[in-house]
Amino acid sequence: MSFTDRRRFLSRLLGGTAATLAFPGLLEGASPLGMSVSHGAARGPEDEGFWKRVKDQFSIAPGLILMNAANLCPSPYPIQEAVFGHTRDVNRDASFQNRGKFGGLKEEARQALADYVGASPSEIAITRNTSEGNNSVVNGLDLGPGDEVVLWDQNHPTNNVSWDVRARRRGFSVQRVSTPPGSEDSAELLESFASALTDRTRVLSFSHLSNVSGVRLPGKELCAIAREQGILTLVDGAQTFGFLDLDLHDLGCDFFTGSSHKWFVGPKEAGLLFVREESQDRLWPSDVGVGWEGAEANGAQKFENMGQRDDAAVVTMGNAAAFHEAIGPAAIEARVSALASAVKERLVAAIPGVRFHTPRSPDLAGGVVVFAIPSGAHREVFEAVYETHNLGCAAMGGAFDGIRLSPHLYNTMDEVDAAVEGVAYHA
Numbered sequence: 001m002s003f004t005d006r007r008r009f010l011s012r013l014l015g016g017t018a019a020t021l022a023f024p025g026l027l028e029g030a031s032p033l034g035m036s037v038s039h040g041a042a043r044g045p046e047d048e049g050f051w052k053r054v055k056d057q058f059s060i061a062p063g064l065i066l067m068n069a070a071n072l073c074p075s076p077y078p079i080q081e082a083v084f085g086h087t088r089d090v091n092r093d094a095s096f097q098n099r100g101k102f103g104g105l106k107e108e109a110r111q112a113l114a115d116y117v118g119a120s121p122s123e124i125a126i127t128r129n130t131s132e133g134n135n136s137v138v139n140g141l142d143l144g145p146g147d148e149v150v151l152w153d154q155n156h157p158t159n160n161v162s163w164d165v166r167a168r169r170r171g172f173s174v175q176r177v178s179t180p181p182g183s184e185d186s187a188e189l190l191e192s193f194a195s196a197l198t199d200r201t202r203v204l205s206f207s208h209l210s211n212v213s214g215v216r217l218p219g220k221e222l223c224a225i226a227r228e229q230g231i232l233t234l235v236d237g238a239q240t241f242g243f244l245d246l247d248l249h250d251l252g253c254d255f256f257t258g259s260s261h262k263w264f265v266g267p268k269e270a271g272l273l274f275v276r277e278e279s280q281d282r283l284w285p286s287d288v289g290v291g292w293e294g295a296e297a298n299g300a301q302k303f304e305n306m307g308q309r310d311d312a313a314v315v316t317m318g319n320a321a322a323f324h325e326a327i328g329p330a331a332i333e334a335r336v337s338a339l340a341s342a343v344k345e346r347l348v349a350a351i352p353g354v355r356f357h358t359p360r361s362p363d364l365a366g367g368v369v370v371f372a373i374p375s376g377a378h379r380e381v382f383e384a385v386y387e388t389h390n391l392g393c394a395a396m397g398g399a400f401d402g403i404r405l406s407p408h409l410y411n412t413m414d415e416v417d418a419a420v421e422g423v424a425y426h427a
Contacts, residue, residue: 043331045338048413054327058410065415065422066392070211070239070368070406073265075320082319083267086312102311109318113272116321116329117256118247122299123280125273126314128306130238131158133257133273136303137234138162140283141203145171148200150193152217153178154210159236159257163205172202179215184359186218194225203232209239212400214358214368216240223252232279238262241272243336243367243408245329254279260313263336263367263408266320267313275300332409336367339407342416343369350424357400372402373427381426389422 043050057076060066066074075083090099106126114121127133135158143149149163153176163174179192193204204226209216223233234255240246241258242265248256256274260266275283280299287306295305324332341362347354353374359365373381382395382403394404405419 043328045331045335051335051409052412055410055412060410064390064392065411065419067405067407067411067415067419068392068394069243069263069408070404071262071394073242073262073408074410075265075267076323076410078323079266079316079320082316083312086315090311099311102315105315105318106311109315109321112318112321112325116246116324117241117272117274118249118251119274120277120299122301123248123274123277125275125300125303126317127257127271127273127304128269129261129271130156130236130241130257130259133255133271134158134234134236135162136273136286137205137255137257137283138166139286140303141232142282142284143170143172143202146200147172147202148175148198149173149203149205150175150177150196150201152176152193152206152210154212154215155205155207156211156236156238159205159207159234173200175201179217181213182357182359183215184361184364186221186364189215189364190218190221190225193222197226197229197231201229201231203234205234205236207236207239208244209366209368211239211368212357212370212396212398214365214370214404216359216364216366218364219253220251227252232282239366239368242266242324243333245333248274248276255283260317260320264320265323265408265410267316269310270313270317272317273300273303275303327409335409336407337362337365339411339413339416340365340367340369342413343405343407343420344371346416346420347371347423350420351427355402357396357402367408368404368406370396370400370402370404373423375427376401377427378403381423384426385419385422389418389425391419391422393419 058074059077060074110121110124110126114124149172151160151163151174167174175196177193177196179189183189197204204222206217206222208219219235226233233253235251235253237256237258242263254276258264258272260270261268277299285302285305289305289307292305295302344356344360351373355372357370358368378401379395382393385391385393396402396404403423407416
């Protein structure tokens with residue numbers, strides 16, 4: 001697709017009215033879209049002027065420092081306007097005739113998502129969130145006695161406990177892998193998994209990046225190790241979809257899941273399930289409804305055959321992909337990595353004895369920074385920084401007891417300084 005065609009495509013996805021409202025003067029001399037793929041990608045992570053203009057696309061409360069992307073992100077104006085506009089349209093005219101247009105818009109959204117993650121449209125199902133995608137895989141594979149599933153013990157419950165529940169029904173076994181705490185060595189992380197795989201292992205299922213520790217696994221290498229042994233791979237991308245510049249064909253996984261409401265800054269209750277073409281006949285759908293015959297013939301679409309959906313959220317997934325493409329996925333990845341690295345550097349300088357659960361190396365981390373303060377009063381600090389410093393973050397418990405700061409593209413370096421200052425004040 002040429003630059004001109006891509007810009008026209010993105011403009012159509014964002015919508016003329018929403019784009020004009022949302023992107024006033026973001027880039028001088030730009031189209032009504034306000035941003036272009038080539039211009040956005042050229043902006044470095046240190047260009048505070050550019051990223052401040054990106055921040056201006058969000059309706060975050062004045063003075064609020066929101067560093068909770070690992071849980072829930074706000075949507076920028078163009079995404080909000082697209083959802084609101086489609087919702088108003090349905091409420092104005094809920095006839096079959098009027099709603100018929102959403103079929104074509106959904107396929108445009110599917111194409112946009114496929115382009116964004118490096119896949120083909122026939123490999124993309126638009127789900128409701130990562131949890132639904134994970135459970136679709138957990139419940140859709142034929143597994144039984146004698147089979148084994150290997151998990152990371154830092155997986156989200158929807159990619160962890162869900163396997164235990166299914167194993168009780170079907171009789172297969174579940175093995176969990178622990179990785180060395182705070183490891184800065186990718187080879188060490190890989191060996192933890194490679195040594196756990198056996199000739200009984202049928203599935204390797206792991207979070208691409210842990211929401212509890214901030215550790216990012218070397219996903220491509222893990223998928224390659226599994227593929228060499230004929231083992232299917234499920235990668236939970238809740239913390240990388242919208243942050244990493246993804247190419248799922250290159251990643252090499254069989255299944256990948258993601259949520260729109262986190263780093264993708266998209267519509268709520270929408271998500272993505274990638275099912276590699278050659279693995280689609282290995283997975284049974286969990287839901288079968290009206291239109292099944294057509295869905296079954298269209299690849300991964302058979303995994304989104306769930307009856308009435310919120311059409312506004314489904315089709316606005318395309319707008320969200322366009323928003324990321326307009327800035328540049330590589331630029332977003334670099335910016336988020338820079339913000340997270342700055343958080344770590346400033347914490348070390350501000351809090352003697354601070355201890356990180358998250359690797360310091362950007363190659364083994366992402367936008368999630370989990371750390372412990374010497375006092376251990378993490379819940380108290382979490383509450384205090386919101387009340388007195390307008391900082392929204394998260395408190396962690398269990399083995400990764402600490403505070404979690406997860407900055408995203410709507411944060412500035414000044415906000416990083418203020419966030420660390422607030423944590424240090426109460427630490």
